[in-house]
Amino acid sequence: MASVTIIEFGGTEHEVEIEAGKSLMQIAVDNSIPGIDADCGGACACGTCHVIVSSEWFAKTGSTSDEEDMMLGMTPERADTSRLACQIEASEALDGLVVQLPEFQM
Amino acid sequence: MSLKSTAMNITAPVIPAHWQIRAVHRFLKIKNTLFKGPYVPTFVESPLPEVDTLAIEDIDVSSPFLFRQKKWQSYFKRLRDECPVHYQKNSPFGPFWSITRYDDIVFVDKHHDLFSAEPIITLGRTPEGLEIETFIAMDPPKHDEQRKAVQNVVAPKNLKEMEGLIRQRTREVLDELPVGQPFDWVKTVSIELTARMLATLLDFPYELRHKLVYWSDVSTASPETTGGRVDSDEIFAAAADAGKHFVKLWHDKAAQKAAGQEAGFDLISLMQVNEETKDMVKRPMEFMGNLTLLIVGGNDTTRNSMTGGVLALNQFPDEFTKLKENPALIPNMVSEIIRWQTPLAYMRRIAKQDVELNGKTIKKGDKVVMWYASGNRDERNIDQPDTFMIDRKGARNHLSFGFGVHRCMGNRLAELQLRILWEELLQRFDDIEVLSEPECVQSNFVRGYSKMMVQLTAKK
Secondary structure (H helix, E strand, O other): OOEEEEEOOOOOEEEEEOOOOOEHHHHHHHOOOOOOOOOOOOOOOOOOOEEEEOHHHHHHHOOOOHHHHHHHOOOOOOOOOEEEHHHOEOOHHHOOOEEEOOOOOO | OOHHHHHHHHHOOOOOHHHHHHHHHHHHHHHHHHOOOOOOOOOOOOOOOOHHHOOHHHOOOOOOOOOOOOOHHHHHHHHHHHOOEEEEOOOOOOOEEEEOOHHHHHHHHHOOOOEEOOOOOOOOOOOOOOOOOOHHHOOOOHHHHHHHHHHHHHOHHHHHHHHHHHHHHHHHHHHOOOOOOOEEHHHHHHHHHHHHHHHHHHOOOHHHHHHHHHHHHHHOOOHHHHOOOOOHHHHHHHHHHHHHHHHHHHHHHHHHHHOOOOOOOOHHHHHHHOOOOOOHHHOHHHHHHHHHHHHHHOOHHHHHHHHHHHHHHHHOHHHHHHHHHOHHHHHHHHHHHHHHHOOEOEEEEEEOOOEEEOOEEEOOOOEEEEEHHHHOOOOOOOOOOOOOOOOOOOOOOOOOOOOOOOOOOOHHHHHHHHHHHHHHHHHHEEEEEEOOOOEEOOOOOEOOEEEOEEEEEEOO
């Protein structure tokens, strides 16, 4: 099974199965991962599905749109490899992806 | 920036802000006696017609009595069903578009490139002479700079430090409440708690905290802005008083900092250490704008959700039972309260170019109002939207905080305050009975309560 690992701020790891075509946010929500709020339901409009991608995986998660960049700009916890999980489309190619959750969602 | 604003910035070092505000007020009084001033609508309440008696083009949701007369649900439902992007050409606030469905509201809110938040986010304009500058009514990139400079005051990291203090202040208020006798929940709990919170965020003199509430109430309540009842003389007097106190607070904080005291986590201390905002006191309209935004943002909103939650649980008593049986539902209920109440009815934009939306063409320069209160009751996105369900699935997906770059900066503080309030209430009381219909404020913007009599039953 292809999977991604989501690590909560406290260090708790969750390995979840990839469902190709869904967003990483949706997969996290479907698996009830704490720390992803997804207030706008995937419209790239709230910034509450912020994840920090491990640097070796960052390029493979796709490009950050201007709109996403602006929403990320609003969180003080932004890191170089920050993404909004609703803007990452899951596929088999992301098998083994590791993302960290920030301490807070905005 | 306006000529007046520039003049105020130049004279700020020598003329105190409250003198400047008074001078503008005197000048306008003389000018408007000699020449005709801008139109200010007057509002006299009479019963609004039932919506099904109106032609669609005659529906005017800008009435400041729509919420108070409980007509808002039927009016907005008709617009959502028959004319979701609706043009009203003759309102007291001029012509405007109403966006009433959830998905369309998200579209407008997200597209700051198509819809500008400038110069103000209310249906009507600010009173002449009081055109304050505030980042809720600025577009990127200036919006982003200003917001970043102050957002840390209500950022989750700061809140973590403050949770204990918020809980302590909530307990103090609740421990003094009378049990078994009627009292006004709005005044005694909702206003008191938000006043204490604002004083804390600003490190404002605690004994003067009710001034913050008053300034905030007045600032959104002029007829030409929201259909409210406060005239411009009162607003100018309040603005001058606020200016005087805020400038003094700024200089007090600067003096403490110069004397080597450690900077606090209050708003002004944060502004004084940020490169973009450290001289803001020299730009009075911007300085006043930011402070006004913070006190309005932290006042009407949370206050009315504190009252609205009690009202909702009285209208849906089974939910109160459910809550007492399972207090772990509090965080979810907090989101549901914020949806159900939607304390601010809308945000306004101006189209920057022609935009096609849901079959209509919004022209460049048109006023566009995103009715969050309607979108939060949109049957297309929300299951049984008029029902208050504390365990609602997806309760967080409401519109009350807005979406996009202007999303509410204090959302986490609001949720924290409401969560703590309900945690502490459940430990003390078995029932909070609403004794009579609450009194609602006159406004098309603030969906608020001025009075709600309740009676408490102590926990056995």
